[in-house]
Amino acid sequence: MITMVLNDISHGLANVLDPTILALMVFGVLLGILMGSIPGMTATMTIAVLLSFTFTLEPATGMMLLLGIFGGAVYAGSIPAILIRTPGTPSAAATIFDGYPLSQKGEAGRAIRMSTVASFIGGFISVLALMFLSPLIADAALRFRSPEFFALALFGLTIIASVSGDSLTKGMISGLLGMLIATVGIDPLTGYQRFTFDVPNLMGGIEFIAVMIGLFGIAEGLRKYAQGIDDDQNQINQKITGVLPSLSDIKSIAPISIVSGFIGSLVGAIPGAGGDIASFITYNEATRWLKDTTPSFGEGNIRGVAAAESGNNASTGGALIPTFTLGIPGDSVSALLIGALMVHNVTPGPELYQDESGLLYTIFVGFLLIYVIILIFGLLGANYWARLINIPQNYVWPVIFVLCVIGAIALSGTVFNAWVMLAAGGLGFVMRFRGYPLAPMVLGLILAPIAEANLRRSLDISGGSLDIFYTSPIALTVILLSIATVAVPAIRSVRD
Amino acid sequence: MALTKLKSNPLSVIFILVSVVVIAYATRFPDGGELGPGFFPILVSAAIIVFAVADIVVDDDTELEISDFSMVPAAVMFGFLTAYLLLMPYTGFLVGTMLFLPVGLYYSNIRSKLMITVISIGLPIVLFYIFSDLFMVRLPEAIIPVSRLLPPLPL
Numbered sequence: 001m002i003t004m005v006l007n008d009i010s011h012g013l014a015n016v017l018d019p020t021i022l023a024l025m026v027f028g029v030l031l032g033i034l035m036g037s038i039p040g041m042t043a044t045m046t047i048a049v050l051l052s053f054t055f056t057l058e059p060a061t062g063m064m065l066l067l068g069i070f071g072g073a074v075y076a077g078s079i080p081a082i083l084i085r086t087p088g089t090p091s092a093a094a095t096i097f098d099g100y101p102l103s104q105k106g107e108a109g110r111a112i113r114m115s116t117v118a119s120f121i122g123g124f125i126s127v128l129a130l131m132f133l134s135p136l137i138a139d140a141a142l143r144f145r146s147p148e149f150f151a152l153a154l155f156g157l158t159i160i161a162s163v164s165g166d167s168l169t170k171g172m173i174s175g176l177l178g179m180l181i182a183t184v185g186i187d188p189l190t191g192y193q194r195f196t197f198d199v200p201n202l203m204g205g206i207e208f209i210a211v212m213i214g215l216f217g218i219a220e221g222l223r224k225y226a227q228g229i230d231d232d233q234n235q236i237n238q239k240i241t242g243v244l245p246s247l248s249d250i251k252s253i254a255p256i257s258i259v260s261g262f263i264g265s266l267v268g269a270i271p272g273a274g275g276d277i278a279s280f281i282t283y284n285e286a287t288r289w290l291k292d293t294t295p296s297f298g299e300g301n302i303r304g305v306a307a308a309e310s311g312n313n314a315s316t317g318g319a320l321i322p323t324f325t326l327g328i329p330g331d332s333v334s335a336l337l338i339g340a341l342m343v344h345n346v347t348p349g350p351e352l353y354q355d356e357s358g359l360l361y362t363i364f365v366g367f368l369l370i371y372v373i374i375l376i377f378g379l380l381g382a383n384y385w386a387r388l389i390n391i392p393q394n395y396v397w398p399v400i401f402v403l404c405v406i407g408a409i410a411l412s413g414t415v416f417n418a419w420v421m422l423a424a425g426g427l428g429f430v431m432r433f434r435g436y437p438l439a440p441m442v443l444g445l446i447l448a449p450i451a452e453a454n455l456r457r458s459l460d461i462s463g464g465s466l467d468i469f470y471t472s473p474i475a476l477t478v479i480l481l482s483i484a485t486v487a488v489p490a491i492r493s494v495r496d
Numbered sequence: 497m498a499l500t501k502l503k504s505n506p507l508s509v510i511f512i513l514v515s516v517v518v519i520a521y522a523t524r525f526p527d528g529g530e531l532g533p534g535f536f537p538i539l540v541s542a543a544i545i546v547f548a549v550a551d552i553v554v555d556d557d558t559e560l561e562i563s564d565f566s567m568v569p570a571a572v573m574f575g576f577l578t579a580y581l582l583l584m585p586y587t588g589f590l591v592g593t594m595l596f597l598p599v600g601l602y603y604s605n606i607r608s609k610l611m612i613t614v615i616s617i618g619l620p621i622v623l624f625y626i627f628s629d630l631f632m633v634r635l636p637e638a639i640i641p642v643s644r645l646l647p648p649l650p651l
Contacts, residue, residue: 056631169551173511176544180518180537187533192525194533195518218577226570229604395611398600399619401577402593406623406635413634415584422577429570434507435556452536459531493554 005135005361012361016369021064024057025366028068029373033381035069036076037388038396039086040224043073044332048216049400051209051340052407059344060362064370066340067363070333071370074275074316075119075378078309080389082111091275091312094283098297098304105300109240109382110249114302115309116378117245118257122310123371125261126268126317130324131364134353138325141350146454146461147469151478153451156328158485160272161440168489170436178444179451181206188453201416208445209339210408210417211424215438216332217404218425221397223432229394240383253306256286264311268318272439274331275312282311317367324348324360327450328443335442504555508548515541515548569603576600588638590646593620625649 015021035046046069054062077089082099095115102111144152157179161171184195185205196202260282267278286307287297297304319330320337327349329335338348346352352360378385408421428438462468469475502509518541525534580596587595597616606612627633629649637643 052633053626053631055633167551167554167556169547169554169556172547173508173544173551176540176547177511179540180515180544183537183540190526190533192533194525194537195521222570222574223565225573226565226567228566229569394604394606395601395615398597398604399615401573401600402597402619402623405577405580405593406589406627409589409635410627410631410633415581415636418581418584422574422581425577426574429574431507433565434505436507448536448540456531456535464531490550493556 004357005132008357008361009131009365011358012363012365015060015358015362016064016366021061021366022369024061024065025068025370026373026377028065029072029370029377032069032072032074033076033374033377033385034072034388036073036088037079037385038391038393039080039084039088039389040220040393041073041396042089042216042220043070043077043091044336045216045220045400046073047333047336048213049403049407051213051336052410054340055343055410059341059346060359060366062340062344063337063363064366066337067367068370068373070316070337071123071313071367071374074313075116075123075309075374076385076388077312078115078119078305079112079382079385082115082305083108083386084389089275091279091315092308093276094279094308094312095305097283097308098299098301099308101295101298101300102302102305107300108386110245111302111305112240112382112386113245113379114249114253115305116375116382117250118253118260118306118309119313119378120371120375121254121257122261122264122312122314123316123374124368125258125310126265126314127364127367127371128317129262129265130317130320130367131361134321134325137321138350138353141325142354144350144474145472146458147472147475148478150451150454150458151469151472151475151482152326152328153447153454155478155482155485156271156322156443156447157440157451158482159270160443161437162272162485162489167435168486168493170434171440172486174431174436174438175440175444175447178211178441178446179448180444181211181441182208182445182448183452188449189456201412201414206420207408207411207417208442209336209343209411210420211445212332212336212339212442213404213407214421214424214426215428215442216336217400217407218422219428219432219438221400221404222425222429224393224397226429229397240386244379249302253303256290256303257306257310259289260286260307260310261314264314265318265321267311268315268330269321271322271328271330271443273315274319274333274439275315278315278318279308279312282314283308313371320367324352325350327446329446332439332442335439335446338446502552505548505552508551512545512548515544572603573600576603584636586639588641588643589635590620590624590643591638592636593623621646 035041047066074091077087077092078095081087081092081095082103085096085100087093099111157175161175162168187194263282264278267273267281295301319334322328322330323334329338405418408418411417458468519538522534522537526532584592594616598612601612628635
């Protein structure tokens with residue numbers, strides 16, 4: 001197996017050294033850094049809005065652009081967190097604790113350079129984990145049958161609902177709504193038209209990429225207008241000088257960055273637990289392990305920045321483990337990546353490791369290279385990226401709305417999907433105000449076909465008996481975990 | 497008390513009503529209620545009802561503080577987007593976007609006439625070339641096909 005993996009890696013390396021792919025990676029990273037540096041512009045939103053640019057590209061080429069944006073945005077979220085105490089992306093929230101105090105001491109440049117190095121370490125470790133662990137998981141998943149896949153889909157939904165918002169019930173409702181939306185169109189098993197009302201555009205189902213663009217692009221933009229489009233204008237005047245980090249700083253952060261990289265990869269692999277949760281966990285672990293440090297955590301400790309940044313970047317590769325091996329997205333971005341692959345009729349899951357191993361390893365090697373690009377450009381351009389925070393948001397949002405519209409239209413060349421996107425945007429905006437997380441809805445959209453087909457197939461095999469789920473140890477364990485994910489917080493809530 | 501909880505969770509109430517309608521509709525599918533096409537939508541709708549009722553009963557305070565936000569700008573922008581899409585079959589993507597952008601930018605407090613003009617004319621043209629000529633995506637055309645006046649890319 002190792003020989004096969006190494007062989008695939010060498011093929012992947014040959015593919016990603018193609019000048020077009022390299023150029024798209026660099027472009028993606030720069031775009032990601034640009035968007036991640038502007039507070040409120042998340043990696044998810046950027047990818048949702050720009051997904052349509054990859055429809056006509058080869059799957060591997062398109063993925064390089066999207067992964068470049070992903071890695072670049074997660075890394076760059078730390079820049080405004082350090083400079084203006086506002087995370088560029090939710091993943092960088094924990095970076096504020098020590099990054100901002102460093103900035104106040106006039107050490108913003110040092111903090112950004114160390115954040116760049118730690119992001120590289122965390123991201124690199126996570127992609128290595130993806131590269132070498134995921135084939136083992138996929139190999140095991142090849143033995144899964146309908147009951148196991150249904151159980152996994154159920155688990156994916158319950159866990160994302162439980163970790164992605166303040167309310168489990170609202171998270172579950174959001175996920176189930178996504179599932180309900182996904183039932184529109186032709187029934188996969190009988191061919192019956194469900195909820196299509198003789199509208200031709202609904203026959204093929206509701207285009208989930210249009211829904212995602214609406215949820216992450218339009219809803220986010222509307223929220224920005226409700227919040228006040230002029231409220232987030234920032235002015236950065238602190239000059240970031242120097243390019244190379246000092247050796248003593250690298251020595252100081254290396255151990256905690258490596259450990260945080262492993263933890264972040266593990267956390268990222270849990271569906272729903274994205275970079276924000278990963279960085280809080282790794283930061284918290286750093287404060288537990290490294291006692292009696294000077295300065296103490298929260299007062300400008302460079303290792304605090306490193307722990308948070310390594311953790312959140314490590315979640316990127318981690319999130320792709322369940323995405324590629326099981327077809328269950330680890331977070332909203334990986335849900336979008338699944339969408340991007342499905343446009344090219346590539347369906348993530350264990351079979352992908354047999355049928356499309358060339359594509360997969362091109363993606364893995366490319367993602368490793370993306371972190372090298374982030375390291376180089378992050379260090380070289382620190383001063384320039386810091387200036388990006390000054391870009392006024394009121395220029396950006398009308399342009400983003402146009403990109404959302406053209407992205408939805410590009411799905412099928414009709415305005416219908418733009419209407420779907422707008423409706424999803426309106427719904428997402430209202431739901432966010434009422435405290436409903438949107439990530440479970442996206443997961444519901446992706447998981448519904450897996451859950452439905454495998455549930456009905458399982459019950460068909462067993463003649464309608466639920467025994468089929470009890471007799472499979474894996475399915476039973478996963479279903480019990482799903483029940484516990486919902487029941488434990490519910491019981492705790494009743495007790496409180 | 498119960499009425500207050502219902503009032504404070506209007507979306508949960510709406511989701512329950514939608515689910516009831518879905519269940520009623522899906523039971524009319526062939527073999528609805530067994531393992532036919534109605535089985536899964538009914539199952540999901542029933543689960544929504546269970547969690548929505550639980551949400552109303554728990555009534556946790558997770559919504560955003562409404563006083564921190566002004567709904568008017570969001571509603572106005574949503575209105576602009578709706579008008580943009582409504583007009584698109586007549587204006588096409590190119591002209592429609594050239595009309596939407598100045599309105600959107602002006603409403604976003606951009607007052608530089610030069611910037612508004614450059615963005616409103618430049619962006620739609622760039623996007624039109626990228627999607628129409630490079631990606632071969634058929635973008636909505638106006639009643640009077642203005643986009644045909646643009647010279648093709650020398651590809």
